[in-house]
Structures are given as structure tokens and as C-alpha cells.
Amino acid sequence: MTDVIASTQQAEPPAFPMRRASACPFDPSPTATHEQQQGPIRRVRLWDGSTPWYVTRHAEARTILADARISADISRPGYPSPAPVDGGGSGLSFILMDDPDHARLRRMVTAPFAVKRIEVMRPAVQRIADDLIDSMLSHTGPVDLVEEFALPLPSLVICELLGVPYGDHDDFQEHSRTIIKRGVAREEQRRAFESLGAYLAQPLHRKIAEPGEDLLSDLGRRVTDGELEMADAVQMGILLLIAGHETTANMIALGTLALIEHPDELARLRDDPDPALVASAVEELLRYLTITHDGRKRVAVEDIEIDGVTIRAGDGIIVATDLGNRDDAVFSDPNRLDVGRNPRTHVAFGFGVHQCLGQPLARMELQVAYATLLRRIPTLTLATTLDAIPFKHDGSVYGVYELPVTWCPAHPQKEEKEQTR
Numbered sequence: 001m002t003d004v005i006a007s008t009q010q011a012e013p014p015a016f017p018m019r020r021a022s023a024c025p026f027d028p029s030p031t032a033t034h035e036q037q038q039g040p041i042r043r044v045r046l047w048d049g050s051t052p053w054y055v056t057r058h059a060e061a062r063t064i065l066a067d068a069r070i071s072a073d074i075s076r077p078g079y080p081s082p083a084p085v086d087g088g089g090s091g092l093s094f095i096l097m098d099d100p101d102h103a104r105l106r107r108m109v110t111a112p113f114a115v116k117r118i119e120v121m122r123p124a125v126q127r128i129a130d131d132l133i134d135s136m137l138s139h140t141g142p143v144d145l146v147e148e149f150a151l152p153l154p155s156l157v158i159c160e161l162l163g164v165p166y167g168d169h170d171d172f173q174e175h176s177r178t179i180i181k182r183g184v185a186r187e188e189q190r191r192a193f194e195s196l197g198a199y200l201a202q203p204l205h206r207k208i209a210e211p212g213e214d215l216l217s218d219l220g221r222r223v224t225d226g227e228l229e230m231a232d233a234v235q236m237g238i239l240l241l242i243a244g245h246e247t248t249a250n251m252i253a254l255g256t257l258a259l260i261e262h263p264d265e266l267a268r269l270r271d272d273p274d275p276a277l278v279a280s281a282v283e284e285l286l287r288y289l290t291i292t293h294d295g296r297k298r299v300a301v302e303d304i305e306i307d308g309v310t311i312r313a314g315d316g317i318i319v320a321t322d323l324g325n326r327d328d329a330v331f332s333d334p335n336r337l338d339v340g341r342n343p344r345t346h347v348a349f350g351f352g353v354h355q356c357l358g359q360p361l362a363r364m365e366l367q368v369a370y371a372t373l374l375r376r377i378p379t380l381t382l383a384t385t386l387d388a389i390p391f392k393h394d395g396s397v398y399g400v401y402e403l404p405v406t407w408c409p410a411h412p413q414k415e416e417k418e419q420t421r
């Protein structure tokens, strides 16, 4: 009964996904914020006319995402896809599976992402960041930070970790972009999955014959031992390759833009290289920007009572983590970027069993990326105006397609590097 009351209180659910306002490109859409003010459990309307639940508050987001009565299985009726998909999404392995299959597959790739193992990689990531900046600084004019720094850094790192060649990066970056873009034709999306699968199958076969020390070799060993099907190994590779570079690349570029547009916060970070402040700034930028802005999509497998609302078995649920991260019940003055805030309870990496596996890697890469950029290029600035930046309004991961930046050539960036390396 209560669900009927709750849904009828909302005359017409707004269309989802909602576009951010051009004047406030770092904030959730004004329509979404309005819904949050109306209540924690709302409804939205999708392209197919369905009206899944829309969870707008931090506490309810965590409650729902920790509830075992929800499913992440995209093939279940009621799953709230923000755009038509080909079921090709199920090529994304355990991120779209439920336990016990999800847990079984996730456990196989947990160890390489443990904090201690990731810290061992920090000096190598620092070298990659410095080399990319050396190359940027060899140009005189403005450069595109996405192309020169934000995209290659995490791509090089995930290729190294998986043990796949970086040389083919143009191809796998393009296929990844196709997969995470909304409204791409089904056929095109299927082809992108197939191409990525073919790209990963080759090294996987090689590593089954001659194993090395990388993640793909480990998956290959499990295939040989009969613990893992070849198709599952390929799908896990696709998931790790896409998740491992697209998200972090968008965070590096969008986070840099957010800092440039908040010069006081940028100056705080640039002038105080304390690792604790850098770590806090990374958490704050993750909270403030919540680049996975299509929310966490789930479907209820049993009835769930929450805040006096009954979510029925089979109902779709979109957990709006971008709104949860701007909840004033949890974060004071939530629409302010404050690099010293250290908001450790943010939900930018999700919550519950599907919480981001790669978060230690993402954190370390972002800490290295922002700190190195600001130390080596302290005069970093936009080479265009904010309204000329192409934002990814059409992607399930938010960011910028290009970020033209420039700097004051007189500054002694080279000495900065030599003193600190």
C-alpha cells in the first residue's frame, strides 16, 4: 500500500538520465537535486517508459547496496538500463553477476589490488607520470591533457598489470569508449565487445603456453587447472581493462579541471605537498565529482521495505551515488569543494559486495597524478574557456573529451622534478 502512496505523491517521474546544467558542470543535474529534496526514495522514467525507484540519500543508498535481496544481473526483467543494451553488457563479467558466482570470480583477482601490492607499484607509476609530463613540457603550445596525460597514465598501468601490450592502446581505448557510451547502436556495442575479447584472447593463449607474473597469466593458469572457463577469463580481462583505465582517466582530467576552476583549492594542494592532504584531496574530488553518474543499477529479487516504501520483487532500482555524495546530512556544505575535508564515507566507489575492486589502484594513481601535475607544472591553466570544454554528457562515466591546458614557460619545471625525484 505504502508504495502506491509514495509513487502517487510524485505526479510525473522525471526522465533519467538527467543532464547536468552547463553552467555547473561539476554538480548533479538540478532536476536530480530537486528530487533529492523531495525525499530519499523517488521514481524516474527511463527511455522504455519504465519507472524504477531512485534512491537519493546517502543512508538509504548504503542500506540498499548492502541488501542481499538486490541483484546486479542485467539480464533479469526489471533491470533499469539507462539506454537500450544488447545484453552485450553481460560481457562485463562479475560486475553484473550475483553471489555466489560474483564472489567466486571476484576472489580470483582480488590479490593484485590489495593495498600493499599496489603500494609496491607507486614508484613505477611515478616514473610514468614524470615521463608523460616530460613529453608534455617538450611542447611549446597548449596540449590536450586527456591525450597526453590522463588517458595514457592509467592505460599504461593496467596494461602492465594485466600483461597486455600497450601498443594497441588506440584500439582498446576506442572500444572501451563505445561500451561505456549511452545510446550506441547495439550492433556497434557488440562489435566493440568482440574486438576487445579478440584483443585479450591472443595474449591469454600465449600466457597459457608460457605463463609470466602478470594477472592474465594467473587467469590462464586457472583455465589450465579447470577452475575457470576460457570465456570467463576473457570477460574478466575485458572488465579489468575497461574499469582500469576509463574511470581513472576521467577522474584525472575532470579532477584537474575542477581544481583549475577552484584556484584557492588548487593553491592549497600545490603549496602543501603533504601526502595526507593529497590523499584527502583525492577522496574529496571523488566525492564531489562522482563520475559514475548513472548510479548503481539493481533489481529487487524480494520485497524490500525502506522508509515506509515497499520496493517489490522485480522492481528496478537506481541508487544515485552522485546525490548521496552531496547529502547535507552526511557532508557539511556538500556543494563546496574542500580538499582538506577527507570524506572517507563517500560512495564514489559504490558500496556493498560490488564496491570497486580497483580502488587502491585508483587512489594511488590519482594521488600521483594530481601531486605530480601541480608540482611539475605549478602554473597549469586552461587554454580555453570552461564553456568551450566538451563534457561527456552522453557517457555512463562522466568526464571531458578534451582538456586543452597550458602553462607559463618561464617556470623552472625541470629543476622541480630533479629535486624531488
Ligand code: HEM
Pocket: 072, 094, 095, 096, 106, 239, 240, 241, 243, 244, 245, 247, 248, 251, 291, 292, 296, 297, 348, 349, 350, 351, 353, 354, 355, 356, 357, 358, 359, 361, 362
Ligand atoms: C577513479 C576511478 C574509479 C572509480 C570512480 C570506480 C568506480 C566504481 C564503482 C562505482 C563500482 C561499483 C559498481 C556497482 O556497484 O555496480 C566499481 C566496481 C568495480 N571497479 Fe572500479 N572505479 C575506479 C577505478 C577502478 C580501477 C582502476 C579498477 C581496476 C581494474 C576498477 C575495477 C573495478 C571492478 C573489477 C569492479 C567490479 C567489482 C564487483 O562487481 O565486485 N575500478 N568501480
